Each structure stands twice: as structure tokens, then as C-alpha cells.
Amino acid sequence: MTPADLALAQRLADAAGEAIRPFYRAAFDSEAKADASPVTEADRAAEAAMRRLLDAEAPRDGIHGEEYGVKEGNSGRTWVLDPIDGTVSFMAGRPIFGTLIALLEDGWPVLGLIDQPIGRERWIGAAGKETTFNGAPVHVRTCPELSQAVLASTSPNHFTDETGHRFMSLAAKTAHSRMVWGGDCYNYGLLASGQIDLVVESGLKLHDFAALVPIVDGAGGLMCDWAGDPLHAASDGEVIALGDPARLEDVLEAMESIVPGHEHDH
Incomplete structure (x- = not known):
């Protein structure tokens, strides 16, 4: 996991957000998947935008996406994409869904990003680094009991x-x-x-x-x-x-x- 990977993850989130925002609280098509969970035009547009970037910039890496499945890679690395985690909230117009982007190395998560594209809130975590929220470090709180x-x-x-x-x-x-x-x-x-x-x-x-x-x-x-x-x-x-x-x-x-x-x- 390199600084270039972090930068790519941010561009992926930017691309997903650009795809999602026009659909928020607007008219869009949706349907039920095989497991009865909903999927919308926005989910598919956001994942497609991220996959285009990855195909261009990280062609040897695998991709595991919620909407478009698995593309095998040969680098030992896989990008895991959930374009809209919280589709039910998205469909209800609640701004508490998020785009999830992870990088796995040999099956272990080494980089993660949560992006809330309406409130423009972004958490980024990477192995060996402090987690940031909109660029500033954040920390959990203690819980005595x-x-x-x-x-x-x-x-x-x-x-x-x-x-x-x-x-x-x-x-x-x-x-x-x-x-x-x-x-x-x-x-x-x-x-x-x-x-x-x-x-x-x-x-x-x-x-x-x-x-x-x-x-x-x-x-x-x-x-x-x-x-x-x-x-x-x-x-x-x-x-x-x-x-x-x-x-x-x-x-x-x-x-x-x-x-x-x-x-x-x-």
C-alpha cells in the first residue's frame, strides 16, 4: 500500500460521488436483486465510474464489486467496492449512506475509505497511519464500562x-x-x-x-x-x-x- 494507492482511492471516491449526487432525492430506477435487497441506477453508475478508473490506473489489480462482481487480478491486490452502502437510506433521502472503497493485499484490508457524498464527509484509514476525517486525525473514545x-x-x-x-x-x-x-x-x-x-x-x-x-x-x-x-x-x-x-x-x-x-x- 503506497501513497499512490491512497490518492487513487480518493479519486475513486470523487468519481463515485459525482455519479451519485444527481440521483439523490431525485427520480431514479430501482429494482430488487436476487436477495431482495434494492439496487438503483446510482449504485450502478457509481461502481461503473470506479471500475473505469481502476481498469485504467491499476489494470493488474483485482476488483470485487457489489454490483458488477469479481474481476480477477494477478498482483495479489484486490479493490473492494460498495458504491452505495445503505441503499435503503439513499432511496429514502437520508444522507447517512456511503461509498466504501477498500484495498486488500493477500486477502487482508490495508486501506479503507468511507465517503458520504452529500455531506462531503470522508474517513480514510490505512495500515500504519492515523485515521482521518476530512483530512484531520480522529480517535475513538474510551468506554470504562x-x-x-x-x-x-x-x-x-x-x-x-x-x-x-x-x-x-x-x-x-x-x-x-x-x-x-x-x-x-x-x-x-x-x-x-x-x-x-x-x-x-x-x-x-x-x-x-x-x-x-x-x-x-x-x-x-x-x-x-x-x-x-x-x-x-x-x-x-x-x-x-x-x-x-x-x-x-x-x-x-x-x-x-x-x-x-x-x-x-x-
């Missing part, structure tokens, strides 16, 4: 019965009166900036989480799966983002608790 933690997650619909029970077991031990629903990638940017303490989600795909890892790590936080292991290309999509890594054992312990009334589920 799990009971004080502000927990966020995108939607209860993304959990199964089992993962939902584990999530609610955790939620019961956090500052649940301040829990945040909705937000997709935006929550992870807010965690890196010290506004949220904990994000827990299930069922994410590589394009949903790859860019978030360097951003959270570079701000002093921690991302892992529900077993506490580091995230990489083969991870199963159950993710924890922690502002204060000292709370990891508390979080994992809380998620192993049995919710009253569900003692016989396991």
Missing part, C-alpha cells in the same frame, strides 16, 4: 433467531436507552470519530466490511468477528467494531449469555 456503551446496528432484520438472541443479550448490558438503529457504514465512521462505542452486525458481505477495518483500527479501535478473530476476505460477516478494545472480553462474554426464555435454544 459496557453499561455505558452506545451500541449501533443497521437493522434487526439482518439477524437470524440465534444471532438476534446473542445481539439482544449484548444490548441488554449496554446503554440500551441510547441504542442507535440505522446507519450502515456511517456508524463505523462515527465510532472512529468517538461518537459511538460499539457496532455489532451479522450477515455482512466482504464489500460491506472490508473498508471499515483500517478506519476503525487506525482510530485506535478494534474490529473482529463474533469469535474475536481478525476480519479478512474469508470472514463470515458477523462483525464487532469496538471503540475501546479494553471492552472486547465484556462484549464477547455478553454475547454468549442466554436470553431469558431461550435457555433451550442451543
Whole structure:
């Protein structure tokens, strides 16, 4: 990962934003994908714009995009693109979606970018560097007790019965009166900036989480799966983002608790 990679990631985000903004709160076509999730003209236009840049400037690198699939490379590097993470928010006119851009080396995220093209907010994380928000360093906040933690997650619909029970077991031990629903990638940017303490989600795909890892790590936080292991290309999509890594054992312990009334589920 080089300074040129960082510069390219920023140009990718600029190109995606230019493609997205004309569609925001405007008329556009949308349809349901095979998994019933929505996709819009804006998603496709933004990913196409990013792919054109990558084909021209990094032709040996692989591309893994949400809308247009995988292009194999031969460099050991893959760019992972999610043109609009939070399409439901985008369609509702809520400016809390984001473009996600990651660079993987041998399957491990080494560079990540969240770009919110309406508010012009951009978080950038890279291995060995401090995470920045619009060019200025940001840092997570400490959380002395799990009971004080502000927990966020995108939607209860993304959990199964089992993962939902584990999530609610955790939620019961956090500052649940301040829990945040909705937000997709935006929550992870807010965690890196010290506004949220904990994000827990299930069922994410590589394009949903790859860019978030360097951003959270570079701000002093921690991302892992529900077993506490580091995230990489083969991870199963159950993710924890922690502002204060000292709370990891508390979080994992809380998620192993049995919710009253569900003692016989396991």
C-alpha cells in the first residue's frame, strides 16, 4: 500500500460521488436483486465510474464489486467496492449512506475509505497511519464500562433467531436507552470519530466490511468477528467494531449469555 494507492482511492471516491449526487432525492430506477435487497441506477453508475478508473490506473489489480462482481487480478491486490452502502437510506433521502472503497493485499484490508457524498464527509484509514476525517486525525473514545456503551446496528432484520438472541443479550448490558438503529457504514465512521462505542452486525458481505477495518483500527479501535478473530476476505460477516478494545472480553462474554426464555435454544 503506497501513497499512490491512497490518492487513487480518493479519486475513486470523487468519481463515485459525482455519479451519485444527481440521483439523490431525485427520480431514479430501482429494482430488487436476487436477495431482495434494492439496487438503483446510482449504485450502478457509481461502481461503473470506479471500475473505469481502476481498469485504467491499476489494470493488474483485482476488483470485487457489489454490483458488477469479481474481476480477477494477478498482483495479489484486490479493490473492494460498495458504491452505495445503505441503499435503503439513499432511496429514502437520508444522507447517512456511503461509498466504501477498500484495498486488500493477500486477502487482508490495508486501506479503507468511507465517503458520504452529500455531506462531503470522508474517513480514510490505512495500515500504519492515523485515521482521518476530512483530512484531520480522529480517535475513538474510551468506554470504562459496557453499561455505558452506545451500541449501533443497521437493522434487526439482518439477524437470524440465534444471532438476534446473542445481539439482544449484548444490548441488554449496554446503554440500551441510547441504542442507535440505522446507519450502515456511517456508524463505523462515527465510532472512529468517538461518537459511538460499539457496532455489532451479522450477515455482512466482504464489500460491506472490508473498508471499515483500517478506519476503525487506525482510530485506535478494534474490529473482529463474533469469535474475536481478525476480519479478512474469508470472514463470515458477523462483525464487532469496538471503540475501546479494553471492552472486547465484556462484549464477547455478553454475547454468549442466554436470553431469558431461550435457555433451550442451543
